[in-house]
Amino acid sequence: MSALPAVLSLRGVAHRYAGAPTATLEGLDLDLRAGEIVAVVGASGCGKTTLVRLLAGLDRPQAGRIALDGVPLDGPHPRIGVVFQEPRLLPWLTVAGNVGFGLDHLPRGARAARVQAALERVQLPGFGARWPRELSGGQAQRVAIARALAVEPELILMDEPFSALDPATRGALQDHVAALWGGSAGALLLVTHDVDEALVLADRVVVLAPQPGRIAATLAIDLPRPRRRAAAAFADHRRALLDALARADRRC
Numbered sequence: 581m582s583a584l585p586a587v588l589s590l591r592g593v594a595h596r597y598a599g600a601p602t603a604t605l606e607g608l609d610l611d612l613r614a615g616e617i618v619a620v621v622g623a624s625g626c627g628k629t630t631l632v633r634l635l636a637g638l639d640r641p642q643a644g645r646i647a648l649d650g651v652p653l654d655g656p657h658p659r660i661g662v663v664f665q666e667p668r669l670l671p672w673l674t675v676a677g678n679v680g681f682g683l684d685h686l687p688r689g690a691r692a693a694r695v696q697a698a699l700e701r702v703q704l705p706g707f708g709a710r711w712p713r714e715l716s717g718g719q720a721q722r723v724a725i726a727r728a729l730a731v732e733p734e735l736i737l738m739d740e741p742f743s744a745l746d747p748a749t750r751g752a753l754q755d756h757v758a759a760l761w762g763g764s765a766g767a768l769l770l771v772t773h774d775v776d777e778a779l780v781l782a783d784r785v786v787v788l789a790p791q792p793g794r795i796a797a798t799l800a801i802d803l804p805r806p807r808r809r810a811a812a813a814f815a816d817h818r819r820a821l822l823d824a825l826a827r828a829d830r831r832c
């Protein structure tokens with residue numbers, strides 16, 4: 581894995597919101613490689629969403645360097661897709677319009693096919709003509725995931741994408757995302773509070789410690805795929821991750 585070049589790399593990244601007394605993030609070094617799924621976990625307020633905003637090119641770090649294939653990231657990039665904590669659908673567009681929003685460059689037929697495939701991937705076929713106001717919170721979030729998938733970016737950043745879903749839908753979508761990434765060249769960075777979600781999906785889990793947000797531990801998850809939540813080795817990893825989270829919180 582380490583032989584592959586990093587798609588996205590962070591070196592010495594620090595961030596402080598204007599007027600804030602302390603830095604939100606400090607000294608972050610992280611590489612995200614093709615085909616890799618990296619989960620980011622950590623206490624509420626430790627800077628996970630801030631990290632996603634930096635990686636999405638929506639905010640600039642005060643110190644350090646973020647580079648996409650070695651080129652400094654200077655704003656949102658078509659190779660990077662984002663799913664935010666809340667769906668952020670455009671209310672004046674139908675579901676199909678939202679999912680196809682970034683596909684203007686495609687001919688109409690190809691665009692419709694891409695939208696339909698993305699809706700099927702999030703188990704919402706037949707929802708294309710609906711309006712965002714007609715969706716439940718979980719359905720809206722799945723449409724947001726479909727919108728990111730439809731563009732087929734090389735890197736998707738997801739900020740707690742499944743937190744609004746009921747447990748059955750969440751489990752199904754986690755498995756689905758894991759299968760989708762198996763053998764895919766795209767990289768996925770996923771922020772989550774759900775330890776099992778991190779273990780089902782990730783090749784690596786990065787644990788952030790708060791105030792200022794920094795990497796307290798990185799755990800390699802070498803469990804075979806598809807991951808079985810009931811496996812003894814899964815329970816061992818769960819224990820190790822919970823320990824790492826508790827240690828990170830004690831460091832604040």
Ligand SMILES: Nc1ncnc2c1ncn2[C@@H]1O[C@H](COP(=O)(O)OP(=O)(O)OP(=O)(O)O)[C@@H](O)[C@H]1O
Pocket residue numbers: 597598600604622623624625626627628629630631
């Ligand atoms: N726009 C902002 N201006 C000032 N401070 C901010 C802003 N956005 C976030 N913060 C602060 O930065 C810190 C990190 O916030 P962030 O949203 O990145 O945390 P998080 O890890 O995503 O939390 P959660 O798990 O609750 O989503 C928090 O202390 C928060 O109050």
Ligand SMILES: [Mg+2]
Pocket residue numbers: 628629630665739
């Ligand atoms: Mg957040």
